[in-house]
Structure formats: C-alpha cells, structure tokens
Amino acid sequence: xxxxxxxxxxxxxxxxxxxxxxxxxxxxxxxxxxxxxxxxxxxxxxxxxxxxxxxxxxxxxxxxxxxxxxxxxxxxxxxxxxxxxxxxxxxxxxxxxxxxxxxxxxxxxxxxxxxxxxxxxxxxxxxxxxxxxxxxxxxxxxxxxxxxxxxxxxxxxxxxxxxxxxxxxxxxxxxxxxxxxxxxxxxxxxxxxxxxxxxxxxxxxxxxxxxxxxxxxxxxxxxxxxxxxxxxxxxxxxxxxxxxxxxxxxxxxxxxxx
Amino acid sequence: xxxxxxxxxxxxxxxxxxxxxxxxxxxxxxxxxxxxxxxxxxxxxxxxxxxxxxxxxxxxxxxxxxxxxxxxxxxxxxxxxxxxxxxxxxxxxxxxxxxxxxxxxxxxxxxxxxxxxxxxxxxxxxxxxxxxxxxxxxxxxxxxxxxxxxxxxxxxxxxxxxxxxxxxxxxxxxxxxxxxxxxxxxxxxxxxxxxxxxxxxxxxxxxxxxxxxxxxxxxxxxxxxxxxxxxxxxxxxxxxxxxxxxxxxxxxxxxxxxxxxxxxxxxxxxxxxxxxxxxxxxxxxxxxxxxxxxxxxxxxxxxxxxxxxxxxxxxxxxxxxxxxxxxxxxxxxxxxxxxxxxxxxxxxxxxxxxxxxxxxxxxxxxxxxxxxxxxxxxxxxxxxxxxxxxxxxxxxxxxxxxxxxxxxxxxxxxxxxxxxxxxxxxxxxxxxxxxxxxxxxxxxxxxxxxxxxxxxxxxxxxxxxxxxxxxxxxxxxxxxxxxx
Ligand code: SF4
Numbered sequence: 252x253x254x255x256x257x258x259x260x261x262x263x264x265x266x267x268x269x270x271x272x273x274x275x276x277x278x279x280x281x282x283x284x285x286x287x288x289x290x291x292x293x294x295x296x297x298x299x300x301x302x303x304x305x306x307x308x309x310x311x312x313x314x315x316x317x318x319x320x321x322x323x324x325x326x327x328x329x330x331x332x333x334x335x336x337x338x339x340x341x342x343x344x345x346x347x348x349x350x351x352x353x354x355x356x357x358x359x360x361x362x363x364x365x366x367x368x369x370x371x372x373x374x375x376x377x378x379x380x381x382x383x384x385x386x387x388x389x390x391x392x393x394x395x396x397x398x399x400x401x402x403x404x405x406x407x408x409x410x411x412x413x414x415x416x417x418x419x420x421x422x423x424x425x426x427x428x429x430x431x432x433x434x435x436x437x438x439x440x441x442x443x444x445x446x447x448x449x450x451x452x453x454x455x456x457x458x459x460x461x462x463x464x465x466x467x468x469x470x471x472x473x474x475x476x477x478x479x480x481x482x483x484x485x486x487x488x489x490x491x492x493x494x495x496x497x498x499x500x501x502x503x504x505x506x507x508x509x
Numbered sequence: 510x511x512x513x514x515x516x517x518x519x520x521x522x523x524x525x526x527x528x529x530x531x532x533x534x535x536x537x538x539x540x541x542x543x544x545x546x547x548x549x550x551x552x553x554x555x556x557x558x559x560x561x562x563x564x565x566x567x568x569x570x571x572x573x574x575x576x577x578x579x580x581x582x583x584x585x586x587x588x589x590x591x592x593x594x595x596x597x598x599x600x601x602x603x604x605x606x607x608x609x610x611x612x613x614x615x616x617x618x619x620x621x622x623x624x625x626x627x628x629x630x631x632x633x634x635x636x637x638x639x640x641x642x643x644x645x646x647x648x649x650x651x652x653x654x655x656x657x658x659x660x661x662x663x664x665x666x667x668x669x670x671x672x673x674x675x676x677x678x679x680x681x682x683x684x685x686x687x688x689x690x691x692x693x694x695x696x697x698x699x700x701x702x703x704x705x706x707x708x709x710x711x712x713x714x715x716x717x718x719x720x721x722x723x724x725x726x727x728x729x730x731x732x733x734x735x736x737x738x739x740x741x742x743x744x745x746x747x748x749x750x751x752x753x754x755x756x757x758x759x760x761x762x763x764x765x766x767x768x769x770x771x772x773x774x775x776x777x778x779x780x781x782x783x784x785x786x787x788x789x790x791x792x793x794x795x796x797x798x799x800x801x802x803x804x805x806x807x808x809x810x811x812x813x814x815x816x817x818x819x820x821x822x823x824x825x826x827x828x829x830x831x832x833x834x835x836x837x838x839x840x841x842x843x844x845x846x847x848x849x850x851x852x853x854x855x856x857x858x859x860x861x862x863x864x865x866x867x868x869x870x871x872x873x874x875x876x877x878x879x880x881x882x883x884x885x886x887x888x889x890x891x892x893x894x895x896x897x898x899x900x901x902x903x904x905x906x907x908x909x910x911x912x913x914x915x916x917x918x919x920x921x922x923x924x925x926x927x928x929x930x931x932x933x934x935x936x937x938x939x940x941x942x943x944x945x946x947x948x949x950x951x952x953x954x955x956x957x958x959x960x961x962x963x964x965x966x967x968x969x970x971x972x973x974x975x976x977x978x979x980x981x982x983x984x985x986x987x988x989x990x991x992x993x
Contacts, residue, residue, distance in 0.1 A: 269982050271941070275951050276975065278982035285986070297986050300944035308934055310883055312905030316938035323942040400884035433842045437882025444880055445967030446532040450541070450846045451882075452971060480972035 256379045257333075264294045265376070266334040266369075268324070270341040271303035272472040280472060280493035284337045284373050287499055291381050295335075298327035304336075306344040309352065311439050318352055325349070325362055334369045335376045337495055338471050339402025339409075342372040347405055372402065374411040374470055374494060387419035389501040395425050395464035397455070397478065397491065399471035400433050412470050412494055419501050427458040427467075436477035452481045460489055470494040527853065527876040534847040540676060544848050547675050551839040554782025555890070572775050573894040576830035579763045583820060586729040586762045587811070593732030597794040599807045604637075610812045611642035614721070614754055617808055618648050621752055623718035627710070629736070629743035630654035631723030632670050632833060633756045633812055636855045636868065639721070651717070653710050653742040655703060662689050668849030670856060671780050671835040676848050710742065720746035720804065724757035725832070726772060727809070730765050734809065736790040737776065744788055753804035755792070759811050760820075760829035772832055775892035779834040815867035818919060824903055828863050830893040837887035837897060843880055852877065859887035863900045866908075871921030875908035951981045 265288060273281040285295045301324060309317035324345075328334055336342040346367045353359035377383045396416065398409035416424050435441065435451025456478055459467045468491065469475040475491045482489055534540060559565040579586060591601045604610035610633075618626060626643060628634065628650055640661070643650040652661040656673035660666060663685050667673030674682070679697050686705050687695040693705045714720075722743055726735040734755050736743050747753045763769060777783045796803035819828045838844040838858025849857035854865040854874065862877040878901045887897040908925040912918035940946055954977040961976045968975060 274982045275954060275977050278978050278980065278985055281982040282985060297983070299983065302941040302944060302947045305941070308937060310902055310905075311934070312902060312907075312909050313934040313938075314902075314906055316934045319938045320941040323944070400882070400886070404885035404889055431886070433882045433884035433886070435842070435882060437884070440879070440882045442967040444528065444531065444843075445970040446528075446535045447843055447846055447880065448882075448967065449971035450535045451842055476975065477972070480968075480975065483973040484969075484971055 261291075261381060262293065262333055264296060264330070264332045266328050266330075266332055267295050267297050268301055268304070268334050268336045268341070268345070269297070270336065270338045270472065272476065273337055276476060277472045277493060280337060280495050283493065283499040284335070284495035287377070287495060287502075288335065290502070291383065293381075296332070300327055304341040304344045305352075306341060306348075307438050309344065309348060314352060321345075321349055321352055321363075322359065325359075325366055328366065328369065331365075331369065333371050333376060333380065334366070335371050335373055337373040337493070338473070339372050339399045339406045340471050340473055342370050342375075342408075343401035343405035346370040372406050372408045372411070372470070374415055375406065375408045378411045378414055383415075383418075385418050385498070385502055387421045387501050388503075389419070389421050391421045391423070392466075393423040393425055393462075393464050394497070395427050395459055395462040395467045396430075397427070397434060397459060397467050397469045397474055398430075399469065399474045402470060403431060408470065412468070415494070415498065416468065419498075422501065425462040425464050427455075427462050429454075429458055434474045434477055436473050438473070441477065449481075452477055456481050456485070456487075456489075459491075460487075465489075466497075467491040468494055468497050527851070527880070530851040530853065531847045531880065534851040539678075540848050541846060543676060543678060544845050547672070548839050548845045551672075551781065551835075555779055555836060555839070556782075558778040558782050558784070568771065568775055569892055569894050571771050572832075572892050573830065575763065575768045575771060576832070576893045577827075579768070580760065580820070580826055580829055582764065583759070583762070586764055587759060589729040589764075590727055590732065590762050593729060594809060595732075597732040599732065599734075599794060599809055602808060602810045604810055604812045604814075606814050607637035607812075608642075610637045610756060610810050610814075611639055613810055614639060614756070615642055615646045615648070617752065617754060618643070618719050619646065621718050623648055623752075625713065625717040626650045626719040626721055627653050627713050627717040627742075627746050627750065628657070629720070629722035629738065629746040630657055630673070631721060631756055632667075632855060633723055633758055634721060635667060636814060637756070637812065639756075650721075651710075651713050653714070653740075653746060654738075655706055655740060655742075658706055658710065659685065662686075666850065666855075668857065669835060669838060670833055670860075676850065714742075714745045714749045717750045719752045719754060720748075720750035721754050721756065722747050724755050724761055724809070725776065726769050727757060727762045728764075728766050728769065729762055732793060733766065734790075734792040735769055735773075736792065737773065737786050737788075738790070739781075739783075739787045741788055744790055747790060747792055748803055751804055752806045752808070753792070753795075754808045754810065756810040756812060758829075759813055759816055760831075772893075776832050776834050779836040779890065779892045815869070815920070819864070819867045821917065825863075825867075825900060827895050828867065828900060830895050831860055831864070832893055833860070834892055836890045836892065840886040840890045842882070842884060842886065852880075859897045859901075860895075863895075863897060863904065866904055866919065866921070870924075871904070871908045871919055872924040873921065875904075875921065875925040878902075878904040878908065948983070951977070951983070955980055955984070 269281045288295050305317035305320035349363040353363045403409040434455040435448045441448040479490050594601050602613045640650045652658045659674040668676040683697045686693045724734045725737045777786050795807040796805050819825045841858050844858040854861045866874045881901050883898045885898050912922050958977045965974050
C-alpha cells in the first residue's frame, strides 16, 4: 500500500479519470475535484474517450470483459502525467488490479504496471503530491467520515481524507462506530444479495447518524450513492457529500474563486 | 452438472435456497444482535493482542511463509508424517472423501466393540458428518466441547468454527439443559450450566471406549499431533479412552516442530485473543509398556475431501494455508449479519466461501463466493495472509466459465453459467469499450432520465432509484476544459 511519492517539481498537468459513476450520477463531485486541482494551478486534462475502469465485470468473475474495457482506458494516457481518480475503489482497480488482469500478456502487463504508477486517488494527490495546506473559511461544522473499503485496504487513502479534513479549522470530525466496516454496496453484491446488502447499509446509516454530525463525507461515489439513496428511502434528510464538494465549499465560503 | 465424484453430498442447503436463508437470517433481529455483539467482543479481544501493526505484519509474513513452504512440499511431508507416525506406533489411514473417513472410524470402533465415542472438538468430523455415521452403526458419539455439546443436544450444527454455539443465548441454553439433561433444573448461571454439562461428560469420558479429536498441526519430522483447546476435554478424549482416533485434513502438516510456535502464537491470538490456550496437547505415540495411562491405540485419519483440487491450482492452493482461527468470520460484515447457519456448510464465513466449493463442488456452492462485498476485512486479519477476496473473484469466474485452457475443470465448473449473464457482460463490455457508443448511451440516459425505472432489482429494496444526473460530467466540461 505504501508507495514512493514523486519528488521534484509539482506536476503542471494531470489527467482526470472521472469514473463511470461520477460521470453519470455525481458529475458535481467531478467538477468540484477539477476546480480544486485548477485552483492549485494545474492543467486538468479530461480524455474524452474514458468510460469505466472495468471493475464491475472484474469482480463479478468476468475478467475477459473487464480486460476489454481496461484496455480501452489504457490507451488514453499518452503522457506520463499523474492520473487523478476521485474514487478509492476505481483507483484501486487501476493501480492494483490492472497489472494482474494482464498478467499473461507481457506487453500489456508492462503497460498496466506503468499506468498503475501514474494513478493517484484524489485525496492522496492533494496531500502527498500537491502538499496542499488550505485555510478553512467555512462556518463551524461537524461531519463524520465514511471511507470506502478499497480506500482503506487497497489504497491506504482513508488516512489522507482524514488528514485533509483535519486541515479545516472550522470542521469537527466525529467518528462513527464500526468505522472500518463496509457500507454494504459491493457493486453487483447489492443486486445479488439485496437483503444482506440492505442490512449492512442500514446499519452504516444508523452509525453515521448516531454521531450527531450534520453530514457525512466520502471520497467514493459508490458508497455515497448507496448510503444517500438508503437515507432518501427512509425519508431522512441526512446526506453524504463527496470530499471534493465539501472541500470546495469550505474554501469558497470566504469568497475565494471557485 | 456432473455430481461431485470424490465429495460426498452432505446435508447442505442447496444454492437456490441460500438467498432465502440469508434473507430470513437478516430479518431475525435477535440473531443479528447476538452475532453483532459476539463478533464485536472477539474483534476487540484480537485487536488487544496486536497493538503493534508492524510486529503483526512480520508475524503474519512468517506464518504465511511456513504454511506456503509446508504446502509446497505437501506430498513429501505427508509421506514423512506417515513414516514417522508409524514408527511411533500411531496407525495412519487415508480417506479420499467423507464416507471413507467415516467407514474407517466406524470400522475401528466396531473392532473394539465400542458403544460410546467421546469427541473433542473437530471441524473435520463435522465435515464428514461422523456423528450420523456412528449413529447409523449403532455407536453413540458424544460431543464433549461445551459448545459442541450444546449444539448436539439441540440437534443443530455449529454456527462458528471456534465458537460452535455462539448463536445461542444463555436463556436458550438454560431451557435446553432443563429440557434435555436428565435431572437438570433451569438456571441462567453460566457456571451452573457448565457444571451441569461437565457432570454429564465426566461419566462419559470414563465409559467411552473411543476418544476422537481433531488436529491443529501434524509435525512430519517428529510424528507429533498438536491439539489446541481450552476446556481440557480434548486431553480427556485423547488420554482416557483406550483408543484415540484423530482426524484431520491433509493440509495440516508442517515439517518441523519449530514451525509450530509461530503458527500457534497467531492462531490463539487471532481466534479468541488469547496469548495461549489453557491446553496444548502434543501426542506422539500410544501408551508404552510400563506407562500407567494414555490410549493403548492411536489412529490418525488423513482426509482429502476436495483439498487436492485446491492444491492442484497455484492460486487456489492458498486456501489450504488456513489454520482455522475463525478471524475472517469474526471480521466479516456478511457473517455478522447472517450468522453461520445460513451458509449451509460446515465452514461458514469467508473461509467457508473459498473452501466449500472444493469440498462440495461448485454446483452446490456457487452462491457462496458471491456473498461478499470484497471489502477485504477477512484478508486483512487472516494470520496466514490468504488473499480471500482474490480467491472469491477467482471462484466467481470458475462458476460462470469453462475451465481455462491448461487447467483441469473444478467439480461443478461453470455451474452458475447463464446465457443471460454472458449476454449482459458482453453487452456491458461492448458499451464501455466503445467511446462513441458510451457517449451516445449517457447522452440518452441523461435526456431520458425521467424514464428511470422506479424499481431497480435489488437496489430499490431499501434505496430510492438511481437516476442519471441532468447532464454528464463530460458534457459539463465541454468547451470549458482541456480535452485530450
Ligand atoms: S482463512 Fe485465515 S482468518 Fe479465516 S480461519 Fe483460516 S486462517 Fe483464520
């Protein structure tokens, strides 16, 4: 999980891989992430032919289908710029599973390994590469954090999200019980085993609400959609926000450009 | 699908019923509450044993290495084990499947005209459903581990590999004892309940002709059977009756005695958060002339039951690294919700999901590997670093595809294959690997978002429908950003 961070000057250009969920279901999270990157003076390139990292097929046992989709993505990054991904789960797929997906093809494997090194989860990029240190200008707020399992166990970026929130002087972060436990989404799991998935999501929502926070923050749209739609079905106004959206709001509050 | 040939059809729950069972289990508030608090307790106990993450990593790496090393030399070590045990006077039997194992044990019991067998905790004997076989042969088999005793008394199966009766409350056990144990009166005092059980068992240890136990580690070089336990019943079973039969899976062998402590150290800490169990038995031979106690005969039954299928595959061989600590189930959010019985297999939880397909065939078990969010909690705590999520993905693939070229088909290979799913994933791949098609698709999805179906399969059971945004990110970026 530990990686060597690039040294040397700050990158001037990055690619943005939005993920299929952000593109179609939470575009505002993608826009906010891009805005924050641009605010740091970085040129954000959005390869127009990007679609999905291929994870749904991969985790369902259809590796050959995932390969087709992954291969299409792998051609989209001709320069060695960092590729910023606003999701721990998709970043984990591209960073850790792409090389294994192409294990039996030396050329593609080499390409996948090189690409894996370019992949940065959004919060990881902000903290470790850009080394941002932001001044919070929002009103006092209490939030809680839900980190995706891939962020926690594959990417180690649950620490980065926490560290970024800790920079915000007006934000009090409270911890939910069973913090490290999965929210029950699991991609196709939520369709295959709805009763187990619902039980897990229900418990997660309860734990988040019990903190008394006014909102929860997540750096993964999969978990966020799962939990927000669970809350909506309950008629509950408590909702989650993507980290990028929350950060942008905090920085924009004092009239900084957004 | 071909019926498993070298695996016996046990009284498992058919795959089609898995969903129904899990739905019922999840709806049982009482069950969920008791598993949640029991698992919280076990997780806290384990965590307290490993305050230093780096030290734990080093220990796990060593334990993994020992297990992988042992498996890399499995055939050779098994032969060595047999030679050494035989030299020590322990009789070794090989069983390809559950029926053979049971037949061997029934045969030994009949040779001694036994009427009663007392059993220490043995999950392998659960796997072969030995108690039924003994009963059919007219020989009583009595569980002596307190948890096993309780589930046997209630005609149930264990719901956890370390804590067989974890699904039962004190009150349920109190009622059970009052009802089923002659002379016992209702009490909710745990000490008194244990006292009742002990009184029954004490007599039986003396009366039984045969004692049965499992094995945690079998040491090839010295011919030693190591047994970990907390109640002393294991020691009774292996020393009081005249005949001791041990049963274990072929993967439990290690080469040297010095390979045991690193594994034992992690086993007890990972399982129950104990530094060491109350008892650690090392059995090397039967009673020798001039010795006053110990069994006159010791047997070891080595069971395959599908293990060689896992062994034959480079990736799936890791399944056999397992030392049966149960930590993966304690930390599994799915196990915590549905409990052990819903799986319908001897081994529940993550380890059950990756080993049961080898034991029972994929036709019967293909639903199990899908019952995971791949959250990775199991792999994170596994003391021997079995990459459980990767193995789940692998089994999902094997259940829905023909064998890969150069690989022998698994029992039940492709059992979950469906033309519909093949079609769905082919269509999905076509859409997501063709950017123009994808763009057209999301354009339409956003324009026709008002047509979003209100019922979306399992998703809307507890969630509002997923609805595309009014405009995709790519459209919102058009003209604003650098495009590549
Ligand atoms: S798979 Fe690992 S965690 Fe699970 S029982 Fe086996 S050794 Fe323990």
